[in-house]
Amino acid sequence: MRKRHAAGIGIGLALMFGTGPVEARALLTVCIDRASPLAAMDARIAQAAAVSQGYGLGIEYFDGQGLGDGAFASDSFRKLAGGLCQLVLGFPVDADAPLLPDGVEATRPYAQTGFVLATRKPQAAGALAGVPVGSTIGVIFETAPNLYFHDHPGLQPRVYRSSAAMIDAVANGTLAAAMVWQPSLALHGEAHPGLRTLAFQPLDGAHARWNLVALHGAESSAAAAVFEHGIAALHGTGQLAQLLAPYAVDQAADQAAAKPLPAIRPASGKAAVGQAGPGHLLAVAAVTAPRTAGKRPAIYTLEQARSGLMSYAMNCAFCHGAGLEGRTGPALKGEKFASAAANFLVGDIFFVLAMQMPAGKPGSLPKDEYAAVMAYLLQQNGYPAGKTLLDYEQALVSEVPLIYSGP
Numbered sequence: 001m002r003k004r005h006a007a008g009i010g011i012g013l014a015l016m017f018g019t020g021p022v023e024a025r026a027l028l029t030v031c032i033d034r035a036s037p038l039a040a041m042d043a044r045i046a047q048a049a050a051v052s053q054g055y056g057l058g059i060e061y062f063d064g065q066g067l068g069d070g071a072f073a074s075d076s077f078r079k080l081a082g083g084l085c086q087l088v089l090g091f092p093v094d095a096d097a098p099l100l101p102d103g104v105e106a107t108r109p110y111a112q113t114g115f116v117l118a119t120r121k122p123q124a125a126g127a128l129a130g131v132p133v134g135s136t137i138g139v140i141f142e143t144a145p146n147l148y149f150h151d152h153p154g155l156q157p158r159v160y161r162s163s164a165a166m167i168d169a170v171a172n173g174t175l176a177a178a179m180v181w182q183p184s185l186a187l188h189g190e191a192h193p194g195l196r197t198l199a200f201q202p203l204d205g206a207h208a209r210w211n212l213v214a215l216h217g218a219e220s221s222a223a224a225a226v227f228e229h230g231i232a233a234l235h236g237t238g239q240l241a242q243l244l245a246p247y248a249v250d251q252a253a254d255q256a257a258a259k260p261l262p263a264i265r266p267a268s269g270k271a272a273v274g275q276a277g278p279g280h281l282l283a284v285a286a287v288t289a290p291r292t293a294g295k296r297p298a299i300y301t302l303e304q305a306r307s308g309l310m311s312y313a314m315n316c317a318f319c320h321g322a323g324l325e326g327r328t329g330p331a332l333k334g335e336k337f338a339s340a341a342a343n344f345l346v347g348d349i350f351f352v353l354a355m356q357m358p359a360g361k362p363g364s365l366p367k368d369e370y371a372a373v374m375a376y377l378l379q380q381n382g383y384p385a386g387k388t389l390l391d392y393e394q395a396l397v398s399e400v401p402l403i404y405s406g407p
């Protein structure tokens, strides 16, 4: 029996743009997470960027988890970026705590989005400060709600599983407001045109702002440069702003466009990340710095650092600061915390962390969660992620020196 030339689930070139035989022109191939509320926007941006550079475009759709972050750590990313496409579009990188899968590079951000406070009517005062005391606010886990409600004790969070249910609850008046992923709000409005349009304003706390980047492996840095040049061109003509506008997503290309892009060289090994400018662009650059730091051993995995970030946000941040900069508790990152002179070992710090923290509720977290928080501290102090899990018992006696290496 002859095998059908069938497209697998989510595999196969979904779209081809441009005229003439495809073989005749260079092709930019991108993977797009069909579960992302930004999928349609990303497809249009990729098309316009490719066309502006004289390229054709191939799109592979795949099913991630919508929010991107964590959806394609390491292995699954390799499958996508190794074989199916050159660039994985629409990956959100936390502007406060950037984490990228190991061995993965990112383009300059092409847009910025984040979590917003959605309400039925526009508010006079800023975000949560404008909501009447005693109100219930819808949240999802990703918004790190504890960070906000610590500062607004008069408001009551209610956790929702899905953004859609939460948005409906605001629309019908069940909730005063909801902390929601901005693109989800835009998509919801698009999908339900009859529904009341909600007002929204950006949340200003930690983990609220995200940069959208395209991810790639080192072998696709030429494709990444083509994409970046395309974005800069779209920015120049005002087309980028038009493409982003329906999603109320901000342009992140302002800074990028102001900087000259390197000429496209087929074998340019270095991605543009390293040359990023100020602000959130620098935040992305910081991700790659620790990995090149050299001698520091890799004693935790990226997945651990990721879950450690969530646990840190829930259990530690309101004393130690969302960026580990210190608040009522001391800083847990930087020269003041782990200088060479302080002579800390990982075991010393882990002992304090596991036996005495969170202050007031020592020992209250599961062992693997303590190990994950330690992984996050290591990541933030310049230690690379690797294949070895940081184990609770081993961390207690670890003699690895803990010395901050800044980006």
Ligand code: HEC
Binding pocket: 312, 315, 316, 317, 318, 319, 320, 328, 329, 330, 332, 337, 349, 352, 353, 357, 358, 359, 360, 373
């Ligand atoms: C209620 C506030 C509070 C919370 C919550 C809290 N800490 Fe602390 N933490 C402190 C204070 C205060 C100190 C300083 C204690 C001391 O020096 O005796 C401290 C000290 C530390 C130290 C030692 C720092 C050093 O330089 O010696 C580490 C590590 C630490 N905390 C980690 C954590 C982690 C991780 C969490 C979350 C699991 C956490 N803390 C939660 C208040 C807090």
